[in-house]
Amino acid sequence: xxxxxxxxxxxxxxxxxxxxxxxxxxxxxxxxxxxxxxxxxxxxxxxxxxxxxxxxxxxxxxxxxxxxxxxxxxxxxxxxxxxxxxxxxxxxxxxxxxxxxxxxxxxxxxxxxxxxxxxxxxxxxxxxxxxxxxxxxxxxxxxxxxxxxxxxxxxxxxxxxxxxxxxxxxxxxxxxxxxxxxxxxxxxxxxxxxxxxxxxxxxxxxxxxxxxxxxxxxxxxxxxxxxxxxxxxxxxxxxxxxxxxxxxxxxxxxxxxxxxxxxxxxxxxxxxxxxxxxxxxxxxxxxxxxxxxxxxxxxxxxxxxxxxxxxxxxxxxxxxxxxxxxxxxxxxxxxxxxxxxxxxxxxxxxxxxxxxxxxxxxxxxxxxxxxxxxxxxxxxxxxxxxxxxxxxxxxxxxxxx
Amino acid sequence: xxxxxxxxxxxxxxxxxxxxxxxxxxxxxxxxxxxxxxxxxxxxxxxxxxxxxxxxxxxxxxxxxxxxxxxxxxxxxxxxxxxxxxxxxxxxxxxxxxxxxxxxxxxxxxxxxxxxxxxxxxxxxxxxxxxxxxxxxxxxxxxxxxxxxxxxxxxxxxxxxxxxxxxxxxxxxxxxxxxxxxxxxxxxxxxxxxxxxxxxxxxxxxxxxxxxxxxxxxxxxxxxxxxxxxxxxxxxxxxxxxxxxxxxx
Numbered sequence: 001x002x003x004x005x006x007x008x009x010x011x012x013x014x015x016x017x018x019x020x021x022x023x024x025x026x027x028x029x030x031x032x033x034x035x036x037x038x039x040x041x042x043x044x045x046x047x048x049x050x051x052x053x054x055x056x057x058x059x060x061x062x063x064x065x066x067x068x069x070x071x072x073x074x075x076x077x078x079x080x081x082x083x084x085x086x087x088x089x090x091x092x093x094x095x096x097x098x099x100x101x102x103x104x105x106x107x108x109x110x111x112x113x114x115x116x117x118x119x120x121x122x123x124x125x126x127x128x129x130x131x132x133x134x135x136x137x138x139x140x141x142x143x144x145x146x147x148x149x150x151x152x153x154x155x156x157x158x159x160x161x162x163x164x165x166x167x168x169x170x171x172x173x174x175x176x177x178x179x180x181x182x183x184x185x186x187x188x189x190x191x192x193x194x195x196x197x198x199x200x201x202x203x204x205x206x207x208x209x210x211x212x213x214x215x216x217x218x219x220x221x222x223x224x225x226x227x228x229x230x231x232x233x234x235x236x237x238x239x240x241x242x243x244x245x246x247x248x249x250x251x252x253x254x255x256x257x258x259x260x261x262x263x264x265x266x267x268x269x270x271x272x273x274x275x276x277x278x279x280x281x282x283x284x285x286x287x288x289x290x291x292x293x294x295x296x297x298x299x300x301x302x303x304x305x306x307x308x309x310x311x312x313x314x315x316x317x318x319x320x321x322x323x324x325x326x327x328x329x330x331x332x333x334x335x336x337x338x339x340x341x342x343x344x345x346x347x348x349x350x351x352x353x354x355x356x357x358x359x360x361x362x363x364x365x366x367x368x369x370x371x372x373x374x375x376x377x378x379x380x381x382x383x384x385x386x387x388x389x390x391x392x393x394x395x396x397x398x399x400x401x
Numbered sequence: 402x403x404x405x406x407x408x409x410x411x412x413x414x415x416x417x418x419x420x421x422x423x424x425x426x427x428x429x430x431x432x433x434x435x436x437x438x439x440x441x442x443x444x445x446x447x448x449x450x451x452x453x454x455x456x457x458x459x460x461x462x463x464x465x466x467x468x469x470x471x472x473x474x475x476x477x478x479x480x481x482x483x484x485x486x487x488x489x490x491x492x493x494x495x496x497x498x499x500x501x502x503x504x505x506x507x508x509x510x511x512x513x514x515x516x517x518x519x520x521x522x523x524x525x526x527x528x529x530x531x532x533x534x535x536x537x538x539x540x541x542x543x544x545x546x547x548x549x550x551x552x553x554x555x556x557x558x559x560x561x562x563x564x565x566x567x568x569x570x571x572x573x574x575x576x577x578x579x580x581x582x583x584x585x586x587x588x589x590x591x592x593x594x595x596x597x598x599x600x601x602x603x604x605x606x607x608x609x610x611x612x613x614x615x616x617x618x619x620x621x622x623x624x625x626x627x628x629x630x631x632x633x634x635x636x637x638x639x640x641x642x643x644x645x646x647x648x649x650x
Contacts, residue, residue, distance in 0.1 A: 002533055010516070017518030017556075304514045307466055308528055308572075309503025311496045394466040398510065 007314045010305070011321035014298075022326065025290050029330025029374070032283040034337030036276060037362065037370055041342050043272045045361035047265045054234050054261055058122035058184070059254065061086065061231045063240055066250040068093070068225035076227055084236035089116040089194055090224035096201035099157045099190060101174070105148040109158075110188060112143055114200060115228070117191040122230045123184055124191070129177035131193045134212060138178040138191040146188065149176050157190075163206050163216065170203065170214055198222065234258045280373070287326075287374075288381035295319045295385040302389050303397030316386035323382035327374045335367060412478055413439040414579065414612055415463060419473035420487075422458050430643040433458045437649050438631070440612065442579070445603065447628035448616040448648070452585075454635050455646040456616040460584050463614060464508055465489075465498040479505050479579050503531055507573030507611075509583035509602075515557040515568055522553040525571040532576055543571045546605060563594045570602050580612045588618065600626065 015022050054060045076090045091097065097114040117124065117131050117138065124130065124138065129151075131137050139149070149155060157172040180191065199209045208216040231237045237255045244251045295302070302315050342360035349359045417438040424431045433455040440446055448456050461467035462475075468490045469475065475487040479501075489497050507528065508514075515524045523530075525540050544550050547567040557565055566586055573581050586602065587595035599615075603626045606613045615628065633648040 003531060006531055010518075014516075014518040300514075301516060303466075304510075304516065306499065307464065307502065307508050307510075307514070309499050309506075309531055311499045313496070393468065395461040395464075398461070398466070398514070 003311060003314045004317065007305075007310065007317045008321055011318045012325070014301075014318075015322045015325050021294075022322075022329075025294075025326045026329045026333055028286055028290060029283070029326060030333035030337060032279060032286060033330060033334035033370065033374060034341075036279045036283070037334055037338035037366075038341045038345075038360065039272060039275060039279075040366065041338060041360040041362045042345070043268050044363075044366070045359045047261075047268055048361060049358070050261050051234075051265065054258060058230060060234055060258060061122065061237060062253070063229045063231060063237065063244070064252045065226050065244075066252055069249065070223045070225070071227060072221075072223055076224065079227070079229065082240075084232050084240055086230045086232040087118075087120045087122055088227055088229040089118050089121075091116055091226035091228060092197045092201040093225050096204045097197055099159055099172075099192075099200065101143075101147065101190065102156050102158070103147040103149050103153065105153075106146060108146075110143060110146055112139075112188055112190040114197060115189050115191050116194045116197045117228075118194060121191070121228075123180055124178065125181060125184065128180070131177065131191050131196075133193060134172070134196050134199060135174050136177045136193075137174050137196075138180060139176055140180050140185045140187060140189040140191075141182040142186065143188040143190060144176065144179045151176055151178060159200060159203060161204050161206065170212070172212070235262075284377050284381070287323075287378055288384075291319060291323050291326075291378065291381045292385045292388075294322065295389045299389060299392065299397040303392075303394055306394040307398060312390045315390050316383065319386045319389065320379065320382040323378040324375065327378035328371075331371050331374045334370070338362070411442050414442045414444075414478050415440040416474065416476040416478070417472075418475075419471070420462065420469045420475055421471040422455075422462060422467065423470045424458075428642060431455070432643075432645045434645060434647045435459065435649060436647065439650075440614065442612055443610055444612055445606070445626070445628045446612075446614040446650075447630045448614065448633070449618070449630055450616075450633060450635070450646075451618055454633070455648070457584055459648055460582050460614065460616055463580075464506055464582050465502055477501065477505075503528075504576075505579045507576070507578040507581040509566070509569045509573045509581065509586045511585040511588050512562075512565075515565055515572070517557050520554050520556055521549060521560070521568050524557065524568050525549075525575050528572050528576040528578075534576060539575055539577075540571070543575055547571050547601070563590045563598060566590055566598055567601075570598070570605070574605060574609065574611070577609065578611065580614065581606055583613065583615045585616055585618065603628075 071090065073090065076088060079085055080088045097116075099112050099114050100109050101112050102109045119130050121130070128138065129136070137155070139147070144150060147155065153176050155174040155176060157174050158169055159172070160167060160169045162168070178191075180189075195211075199212060199214075202209050202219050203214050203216070205219075206216045207219040208214060229240075231240050235258075237253050237258055241251055241253050241255055298319070302318060305318070306312065306315060342358075342362070345360040346358050415438065417435050420435040420438075422433045448459065450456055458467065462469055465477075465486060469487070472487040472490070475485075477484040477486050484501060486498070502508075516527065519527065522540060522544070525543060526536075529539070541550075544553055547570060549564065549567055549571065552560060552564060552568075557568065560568065566589070570583075570586065573583070583602070587598050590598060603613070629650070631648055631650040633646055635644060635646045637644045
């Protein structure tokens with residue numbers, strides 16, 4: 001232990017005594033590692049923000065059937081149980097899914113598109129209450145603005161049907177429980193439970209809705225004309241699209257956009273890895289060569305240490321300790337280079353970006369990986385070089401000058 | 402002060418029998434043969450000869466840093482214990498040999514062998530430090546004797562060759578070894594300084610009752626220091642490709 005400490009102390013003394021050469025080693029390392037980090041930061045930042053954008057925008061995950069079909073409730077439920085489906089609710093006929101809405105504050109009556117919604121609807125931002133029952137509804141931001149209402153306010157919905165030759169109007173008291181922001185949904189709309197959607201369709205079809213006290217003929221077997229479906233992730237969209245098309249259901253998705261970004265990610269990744277591999281090879285070679293040369297250069301001094309009585313095993317530590325210094329300092333310098341470059345790049349491109357977006361970005365774990373790689377490569381090179389130094393007979397290095 | 406082996410009651414500190422080191426390179430061969438060598442505690446041994454005759458080879462073997470090619474008996478006796486050096490080499494017990502070097506040996510090389518990143522004081526103290534010896538004034542006393550007091554804080558690069566050799570002598574003596582081996586300690590110094598350094602060195606080892614083995618190419622200036630000269634002769638084959646040196650004493 002004492003000898004180990006002394007080897008450590010001596011290696012440290014030597015490393016800082018020869019600071020000019022140590023600085024060269026550190027610079028050589030940082031000159032390879034720094035640009036690699038910038039490169040990875042760019043790749044990670046650009047592709048990362050594109051993918052984040054895709055992920056965060058629920059519209060990219062939406063799968064919409066084209067035209068109208070006939071789907072029964074059981075089929076929709078089976079869809080909901082699929083692992084790649086995040087959210088699905090049935091839609092009623094679009095002609096039936098409207099409601100005229102009035103508020104106490106706004107003078108005019110607003111015709112609103114009614115959208116079926118439920119727990120887990122990706123269009124409802126986190127924290128927004130879910131439309132429930134026949135009265136609790138969520139408005140789109142534009143509808144809320146036009147009706148001059150907010151969360152907690154009351155509304156009156158009304159709808160008309162021609163039933164048994166008479167024009168019949170019913171009123172429906174509603175409460176606003178949430179508002180969907182404009183960037184998520186731009187049109188005037190009212191998000192309501194599936195039950196309310198079905199009630200609107202039933203009423204218009206002349207059927208009775210006992211829960212609301214609306215009279216009419218008894219309802220028949222229910223089918224839906226469409227559905228609102230969101231895939232679990234953007235990566236599930238293509239698979240779901242194919243599954244629907246196999247069943248003859250034509251759907252519209254954003255899969256083309258997604259594929260473009262994925263292709264770009266793959267291309268950029270391939271380019272990055274090609275450069276990174278070349279860089280890593282160059283990095284390992286430069287580090288290995290300099291450590292190897294260093295052990296060669298120090299052979300005489302290492303022989304002197306052995307002559308004075310240092311154990312062979314302790315001698316291996318000498319180049320190892322020094323290469324760890326080079327690795328640590330080189331990595332720190334590379335991080336500094338990267339930070340400066342990233343700051344410059346992000347500043348330059350800031351006008352084109354959202355506030356939170358960064359073109360050049362690394363996560364803490366990326367720094368750790370860079371450090372780990374550097375330490376690993378230098379320990380490996382140093383151990384190889386050190387073992388070579390230790391294998392030489394102690395007398396051999398003594399008389400070299 | 403030289404001791405005649407016949408009247409010396411103490412057993413030898415080194416006992417070598419039929420120790421051979423062979424070296425070959427580019428068609429030229431060299432062999433050092435030691436049929437029998439006994440060195441007793443407190444003896445001062447001189448090994449005189451031109452460079453290339455095998456002096457350093459013998460010294461390195463005596464310092465346990467060079468493995469003999471063949472070896473019938475190689476015993477190092479210290480603290481009343483026989484250390485089987487031949488066996489240690491055979492069993493590759495390098496750490497055992499390093500421990501013996503650390504504890505019992507001082508080595509002065511032809512050119513310093515100082516560590517450039519340590520000050521003069523730290524260089525002298527190195528042999529003590531790896532043994533965990535506390536600072537008891539030994540280093541300062543040595544430095545005074547060697548005329549190095551003014552240089553203790555300097556680095557070897559700031560010293561003259563003679564001063565560096567004196568630092569090397571200090572390092573070889575600082576941990577009070579049983580043996581000091583010196584390989585042409587004054588070869589790189591001018592003759593006048595060489596004589597002074599050699600005289601000082603011999604005085605210091607004598608004072609400390611240390612066994613000393615010195616190699617030198619010039620007998621002239623160490624003759625008067627009272628050393629026992631090891632007998633050796635070198636033979637060359639007719640084509641000059643093979644040289645053999647035989648040392649005994």
